[in-house]
Amino acid sequence: xxxxxxxxxxxVIGGGRMGAGIAHAFVMAGAEVAVVERxxxxxxxxxxxxxxxxxxxxLRGATAxxxxxxxxxxTWEALSGAGLAIEAVPELLGLKREALRRAExxxxxxxVLATNTSSLSIDTLAEGLQRPGAFLxxxxxxxxxxxxxxxxxxxxxxxxxxxEDAARWVASLGKTPITVRDSPGFASSRLGVLLGLEAIRMxxxxxxxxxDIDRAxxxxxxxxxxxxxxxxxVGLDVRLDIAEYLARELGPRFEPPELLRRxxxxxxxxxxxxxxxxxWTATGPERR
Numbered sequence: 001x002x003x004x005x006x007x008x009x010x011x012v013i014g015g016g017r018m019g020a021g022i023a024h025a026f027v028m029a030g031a032e033v034a035v036v037e038r039x040x041x042x043x044x045x046x047x048x049x050x051x052x053x054x055x056x057x058x059l060r061g062a063t064a065x066x067x068x069x070x071x072x073x074x075t076w077e078a079l080s081g082a083g084l085a086i087e088a089v090p091e092l093l094g095l096k097r098e099a100l101r102r103a104e105x106x107x108x109x110x111x112v113l114a115t116n117t118s119s120l121s122i123d124t125l126a127e128g129l130q131r132p133g134a135f136l137x138x139x140x141x142x143x144x145x146x147x148x149x150x151x152x153x154x155x156x157x158x159x160x161x162x163x164e165d166a167a168r169w170v171a172s173l174g175k176t177p178i179t180v181r182d183s184p185g186f187a188s189s190r191l192g193v194l195l196g197l198e199a200i201r202m203x204x205x206x207x208x209x210x211x212d213i214d215r216a217x218x219x220x221x222x223x224x225x226x227x228x229x230x231x232x233x234v235g236l237d238v239r240l241d242i243a244e245y246l247a248r249e250l251g252p253r254f255e256p257p258e259l260l261r262r263x264x265x266x267x268x269x270x271x272x273x274x275x276x277x278x279x280w281t282a283t284g285p286e287r288r
Contacts, residue, residue, distance in 0.1 A: 005172040006031045007083025007111075013099050015046025015072060017272075018116055019088035021144025024053045025173050027065045028145075034071040034078035047072040053145055079106040084169065086138055088116040091241055096125055104129055112162050114138040119189045119242045122155035122182040132157035138166055139186060142234060151186050152179045184249035185242070192230075193242055197257060199227040203277070204259040210277040228277040232270030240264050 010026045012019045015035045026033045027050070035050070037043040050070065058064045071078060079085055085107055087099050096115060104113055113135045115125055126132040137153025150170045154163045163179060170177040180187045199213050207213070214226020231239050240261065246254035263269075263276065270276035 006169055008032060009034065009082045009084075011036060011079050011082040011085040011103075012088055013085065013103060014088040014090075015042065015049065016088065016090070017049075018140060018142060018144065019086075020046055020049040020053065021142065022086055022088055022116065022140050023050050023070070024057070025140070025144055025175070027054060027070050028057055028062060029173050030065065030069075032069045032071075034073060034082070036076055036078055037072060037074055039074060043072045043074055057145060076102060076106055079103055080108075082107060082111055084112050084114065084166075086114045086116055091117060091120065091238060093120060093124070096120065097128065100125060100135070101128055104131060104135075110134075112136070112165055114166065116140055118238075119185050119193075119245055121184065122153050122158070126155050126157060133159040134162050136162055136166060137182070137186070138170070139188065141188070148175050149188070150175050150177050151188055152177050153182055153186050154179060155182045185246050189242060190246065190250075192227075193239065193246060194254065196227040196231050196239060197243055197254065197260070200231070200257045200260050203228070204257050232276035232278050232280065234270070235272055236260060236269050236276055237264050 006026065006029055009032045011034045012023045013036050015023065015037045019035060023033050023035050035046055037046050054065060085103050087096060087103065089095050089099050096117065100113060100115065107113060109131070111134065115137050116139060117125065117137060118139055122137050126135050129135055132155065136155060136158045137151065139151035139153060141147035141149055152163055152166050152170065167177040167179060178187065184190065185193060202208060202213055203210055210228040214228050217223040217226045240256055243254050243256040247256070267273055268275050271280045274281045
């Protein structure tokens with residue numbers, strides 16, 4: 001991978017699991033990276049998250065990046081001079097729109113602005129932006145360091161040059177870009193969520209245990225992770241939000257199972273809460 005093919009400065013808005021993973025990818029590729037967080041406490045957590053991920057990569061044999069090329073801050077002026085900004089705040093339309101508009105006001109006019117949304121419409125998110133031609137989706141996958149796919153999602157107004165630049169930058173990270181047009185769920189979420197919802201219905205109906213359903217897909221179809229373990233990793237609340245959005249946009253085949261709604265209501269959110277379809281409080285996920 002070549003840092004020369006990346007923007008000199010990349011800004012990630014939001015340093016949660018996905019934002020930290022995206023920052024990690026660009027830092028390891030040699031770019032100067034700034035992560036903007038909402039407050040000092042969140043900024044410290046984001047920095048620790050990124051540095052832990054970097055340390056793991058170095059222990060696996062990767063070249064250690066220059067620590068001075070990573071900045072985690074609460075100051076939005078970090079966007080000044082960036083060639084690429086990627087919004088990675090929670091999957092809430094209003095919150096994302098607010099972050100995108102604020103970022104656009106501070107970015108250079110020739111910068112590309114991206115969202116890491118996994119399902120929300122690029123055209124809807126672009127409403128109110130002054131430069132929609134420079135806006136697109138860059139959907140990274142969790143966990144970012146280990147995942148090789150990135151969806152480049154082109155909205156109606158997205159300029160061809162912006163999509164081409166994004167695809168080139170993704171390739172420079174050592175990942176593979178695919179380009180899809182803006183549509184609910186894009187390619188990956190539309191298919192992946194449908195599989196995950198059906199797996200949850202099977203648990204609900206007592207067809208098989210979560211572990212056996214996951215084994216059916218990992219051993220029978222060579223999926224690297226089963227749909228229920230993946231749901232735990234993504235977050236049951238995130239999967240529920242996406243399913244509800246897709247049900248509104250695409251119809252009842254995406255209607256969330258009652259089991260999913262009940263688990264979220266009870267705080268069983270998967271890996272981040274310590275329990276979901278698996279128990280994550282042990283060393284590794286254990287079947288419930």
